[in-house]
Amino acid sequence: MARRREYLKIPALCDELGISRDTFYKWRVKGTAPLCTKLPNGELRVCRDDLEKWLDTCKEAA
Template identity: 40%
Template sequence: MLTISDVVEEIGVPLSTFHRWRQLRKGPRSIKLPNGSVRIRRSDLDRWIATLEETA
């Protein structure tokens, strides 16, 4: 499970962009844990990136 910081570093976008994508439901699927932190499964990030490659 990746943190938001891990994801934005890997894909090279500003944190604000990632948060906007989450609000618009355009980013990778994320999970909000009971403590309020957000995690992204590696498989969900990879799947999301693959869909971007297919539409490019």
């Protein structure tokens, strides 16, 4: 059975990352935010898989 993709709404994403919506949209303008899916009604969603990949790219060696 195929796994259903989970899509996060922007407020849920911001809550999970501990950031403000303003920060998220600033990241979008800079091109550094996770990949988003724009729905036909204009709302944005972030696929959990894309968020996990994006978080992996944010890791640095200490």
